[in-house]
Amino acid sequence: MPDRTIDFGKFGARGVKAHEAVSHQLDQLAGFITSPITTRRGLLARLHYLTRSNHARQAAHTAGLTVTDRTLKAWLQGKRNPTKKNLQRIETAYHTLRRQNVARYLLTRLNRNGQGTRVEIHPLNQSHVPRPHQRTLQHRTLNVRHWNRIIDAWTRTDTQALDNAWINDAATHLGSSWGQYDYVTTIGFAA
Incomplete structure (x- = not known):
């Protein structure tokens, strides 16, 4: 497992699991009703x-x-x-x-006939992490061509399946440093 975060937040880093950021972005694209249910x-x-x-x-x-x-x-x-x-x-x-x-x-929309969708990954926030414990992380982009398993897991609200689908179908394309992007600030789609 390449450098995955085990004790996230131990030194003050801030962020969310990558699959949660993906789920949030898909929710934004779905266009849910914005008025609260209490109204x-x-x-x-x-x-x-x-x-x-x-x-x-x-x-x-x-x-x-x-x-x-x-x-x-x-x-x-x-x-x-x-x-x-x-x-x-x-x-x-x-x-x-x-x-x-x-x-x-x-x-x-996301598969675009096999062309895929560009995804921007913003690394976790390390502004509160002491200098010796900070990682060298940068903004990354990749093109995800296969969204089937990701969308299926999101539709079923299956967080474990979504995490596995995100890692296998997208994150591993970041190369050997994909584990450093297990927690992120945000993930955005060019869709």
């Missing part, structure tokens, strides 16, 4: 998204939102409000369905 507008937008078709209703049910049509109608009309537990189920169901719906589009 009336955010709640209604999510409920309409989850009830607009039979497929959406089934996905919501699979994600754990198992309320009656009567309760759902009361929520939509504003006569009743969901409990905190149901708000979390609505949010989970919405994110699950949205990821499933945009996965094919993102896969096409």
Whole structure:
């Protein structure tokens, strides 16, 4: 294993796991509803998204939102409000369905008929690390041509599979220093 970070943050470095940064960037590309679910507008937008078709209703049910049509109608009309537990189920169901719906589009957009997408990797923040313990890290770019496993793991919200897919399909193309980019500040796509 080439120089992977084992005790991250021990000397004051700051950053996130690379696969978490990738997931965050894919979430940005997916275009989730920005209004918080705690507002009336955010709640209604999510409920309409989850009830607009039979497929959406089934996905919501699979994600754990198992309320009656009567309760759902009361929520939509504003006569009743969901409990905190149901708000979390609505949010989970919405994110699950949205990821499933945009996965094919993102896969096409990122793969670009085999040309791939340029990825910028910004190394971890070492500004609080004492000078003798700092690594020499630089901004890196690479072209990721195969996004299938990455998008599949992101769609399923499987963090371990996403980490493995990111390492095998992208990070190892950085050469022998890929382990130094296990934690990063941000990752950006030119998509």
